Amino acid sequence: MALLIVNEERHDKSLTLEFSGRVDESSALPSLTQCESLVELVLDLKNLTSMNSMGIKAWVLWIKQVPKHLRIIYRRCPAFLVSQMKVFLGFLPPGARIESFYVPYFCPACKAITAIPYDNTPQTALEDSITCPKCQQAAEIDIIKSDFLP
Ligand SMILES: [Zn+2]
Numbered sequence: 001m002a003l004l005i006v007n008e009e010r011h012d013k014s015l016t017l018e019f020s021g022r023v024d025e026s027s028a029l030p031s032l033t034q035c036e037s038l039v040e041l042v043l044d045l046k047n048l049t050s051m052n053s054m055g056i057k058a059w060v061l062w063i064k065q066v067p068k069h070l071r072i073i074y075r076r077c078p079a080f081l082v083s084q085m086k087v088f089l090g091f092l093p094p095g096a097r098i099e100s101f102y103v104p105y106f107c108p109a110c111k112a113i114t115a116i117p118y119d120n121t122p123q124t125a126l127e128d129s130i131t132c133p134k135c136q137q138a139a140e141i142d143i144i145k146s147d148f149l150p
Contacts, residue, residue: 004021016042017041019048020049024058025054027058039070040073041070042075045077050080060091072095074092082104100117102115106139106142107132108139114130114132126141
């Protein structure tokens with residue numbers, strides 16, 4: 001089912017848009033009117049489940065319409081977007097930043113994928129492996145680190 005739900009929360013000069021569900025060609029991305037008094041736009045993607053190529057196209061066009069005076073912050077980017085980091089090129093207009101993200105870890109023993117949250121800071125170091133929460137074996141990082149953190 002193609003369904004996207006966007007919750008808006010406004011705190012003073014910051015607007016947070018919380019996305020749930022999937023983004024595709026039929027998704028209604030929120031209109032960005034009445035942004036004059038805002039300084040910050042936070043895009044919380046924790047509950048985004050998928051985005052197809054048409055959805056990515058729509059998203060890139062949408063993000064281009066964000067008024068230039070707004071600081072764009074991507075919060076809690078899901079693992080599926082992190083693992084296709086290259087799509088982020090169009091995602092990140094100049095000045096936008098990824099504040100936090102999830103990194104997928106794959107467990108060869110039980111095939112479980114575990115998403116671990118990280119803050120995006122200069123000090124952030126991604127673990128190469130974690131203990132699988134399902135079977136306690138070692139789960140390996142499932143992205144190419146150098147593609148992500150320089
Ligand atoms: Zn496991």
